[in-house]
Amino acid sequence: MITVYAASSLKDVFTLLGKEFSAAHPGTTVVFSFGSSSTLAQQLTQGAPADVFASASKTTMQTAVTAGSVTTSRVFATNVLEIATPPDDPGHVSALADLARSGVKVAVCQPAVPCGAGAAELFTKAGLSVTSVSQEADVKSVLTKVELGEVDAGVVYVTDVKAAGAKVRGIEIPTASNVSTSYPIGVVTASTEQAAAAEFVAFVLSSAGRQTLAAAGFGGP
Amino acid sequence: MRRGRALPPWSLTVLAALALLFLLLPLLALLLRAPWASLPRLLGEPSVRDALRLSLVTAVIATSVATVVGVPLAWVLARVDFPGRSLARALVTLPLVLPPVVGGVALLLALGRRGVVGGLIYDWTGWSLPFSTAAVVVAETFVAMPFLVITVEGALRGFDQRYEEAGAMLGAGRLTVLRRVTLPMLAPSLAAGVVLCFARALGEFGATITFAGNAPGRTQTMPLAVYLALEDDPQAAIALSLVLLVVSLAVLLLLRDRWLRRDLLT
Numbered sequence: 001m002i003t004v005y006a007a008s009s010l011k012d013v014f015t016l017l018g019k020e021f022s023a024a025h026p027g028t029t030v031v032f033s034f035g036s037s038s039t040l041a042q043q044l045t046q047g048a049p050a051d052v053f054a055s056a057s058k059t060t061m062q063t064a065v066t067a068g069s070v071t072t073s074r075v076f077a078t079n080v081l082e083i084a085t086p087p088d089d090p091g092h093v094s095a096l097a098d099l100a101r102s103g104v105k106v107a108v109c110q111p112a113v114p115c116g117a118g119a120a121e122l123f124t125k126a127g128l129s130v131t132s133v134s135q136e137a138d139v140k141s142v143l144t145k146v147e148l149g150e151v152d153a154g155v156v157y158v159t160d161v162k163a164a165g166a167k168v169r170g171i172e173i174p175t176a177s178n179v180s181t182s183y184p185i186g187v188v189t190a191s192t193e194q195a196a197a198a199e200f201v202a203f204v205l206s207s208a209g210r211q212t213l214a215a216a217g218f219g220g221p
Numbered sequence: 222m223r224r225g226r227a228l229p230p231w232s233l234t235v236l237a238a239l240a241l242l243f244l245l246l247p248l249l250a251l252l253l254r255a256p257w258a259s260l261p262r263l264l265g266e267p268s269v270r271d272a273l274r275l276s277l278v279t280a281v282i283a284t285s286v287a288t289v290v291g292v293p294l295a296w297v298l299a300r301v302d303f304p305g306r307s308l309a310r311a312l313v314t315l316p317l318v319l320p321p322v323v324g325g326v327a328l329l330l331a332l333g334r335r336g337v338v339g340g341l342i343y344d345w346t347g348w349s350l351p352f353s354t355a356a357v358v359v360a361e362t363f364v365a366m367p368f369l370v371i372t373v374e375g376a377l378r379g380f381d382q383r384y385e386e387a388g389a390m391l392g393a394g395r396l397t398v399l400r401r402v403t404l405p406m407l408a409p410s411l412a413a414g415v416v417l418c419f420a421r422a423l424g425e426f427g428a429t430i431t432f433a434g435n436a437p438g439r440t441q442t443m444p445l446a447v448y449l450a451l452e453d454d455p456q457a458a459i460a461l462s463l464v465l466l467v468v469s470l471a472v473l474l475l476l477r478d479r480w481l482r483r484d485l486l487t
Contacts, residue, residue, distance in 0.1 A: 150329060
């Protein structure tokens with residue numbers, strides 16, 4: 001059994017990858033712990049019993065490497081931001097600039113987590129001043145607020161909009177003004193299952209793994 | 222020798238010491254690992270002062286609201302015999318077992334702009350509760366009020382009702398009995414309930430971040446600031462926890478002091 005610590009934006013696709021991995025490697029089960037990348041990195045520093053760490057940003061992975069939790073890492077996927085609104089679009093949002101309109105309720109991630117840093121960069125690049133009603137702890141909380149219709153728009157990842165299906169409406173951000181994030185993965189230095197952990201990392205990086213990631217909306221490394 | 226001064230059985234002393242140690246050890250660790258040097262700088266930061274002020278203001282309002290409606294609820298549950306009373310009692314304790322985050326979602330479903338009640342208000346007025354300071358108070362009241370209700374109700378049920386009956390026989394109306402007999406007897410338990418409720422409101426996190434969101438200056442209370450600081454600056458989070466701890470302790474001691482003195486007077 002191996003334990004994989006992964007960013008919450010990877011929840012759906014890693015659950016799927018875990019099943020595929022177990023099917024290809026009978027006898028090895030994969031257990032996941034999903035959370036914000038920075039929280040997971042900290043838990044690793046505190047000696048959390050994980051075998052693999054997949055982060056939603058290079059910065060967070062670098063923190064884990066510096067702390068000695070992970071020895072080496074490789075980028076396995078990329079992701080870009082997208083605007084999500086409730087299906088009936090109560091705030092009449094059709095482009096990024098609409099988020100700066102007064103009266104439009106916007107939720108973003110808090111600046112310390114990758115999706116929040118990305119949203120801040122997105123607004124800066126577009127020269128927009130957006131006052132959010134809430135800076136959520138992670139991207140899934142932003143999505144929940146959108147799904148419940150309590151905000152008019154949220155800044156999430158492309159993959160979140162895809163996974164949410166009909167529950168939200170996505171508004172793509174033009175590539176030129178969009179912000180992208182990289183996902184590095186690595187074996188945890190203190191892991192007692194080094195071989196199996198390395199196999200899982202290799203599986204995520206393999207063409208089969210990339211296909212699953214692409215189907216979920218992730219970009220190639 | 223007075224009974225209170227007699228030595229307690231050693232087995233009880235050992236267990237009590239264990240319990241105290243268990244409760245204090247994590248707090249002690251917090252003190253030992255606290256970045257004392259950066260504490261003054263953190264305290265001077267406007268965001269920290271905003272969070273602290275917001276925490277105190279919302280916890281005080283939530284406790285007041287809980288007292289005004291919670292004490293009558295406790296009285297009804299303890300003194301009025303009505304069908305479904307046991308069910309009502311069980312329902313009152315529900316927010317205690319509900320994970321606070323679930324409580325926050327439930328509040329959104331009830332009072333959000335798409336909520337069962339909140340939807341009607343939004344359609345009429347275009348106003349919605351979530352993401353406002355009022356939403357923080359609502360979340361805190363929802364989670365903290367049961368502590369007050371249970372404490373007060375338990376005390377009321379334990380009372381010797383003959384005092385109230387004597388008051389009534391001497392011609393006092395039900396409200397007069399409540400005001401002149403029940404409430405004074407209730408004072409210590411009421412104080413305990415209020416303190417518990419305030420402490421719970423001050424530390425409230427899950428329902429608040431779910432229902433009121435996290436907006437610095439408007440809905441970001443100290444527990445939220447602590448949790449979010451953990452993401453990028455654990456040292457700051459420890460320092461913030463310490464501030465919250467000291468303030469809670471000061472407030473609780475102050476309240477206790479006042480009530481204890483009042484108890485001595487009556």
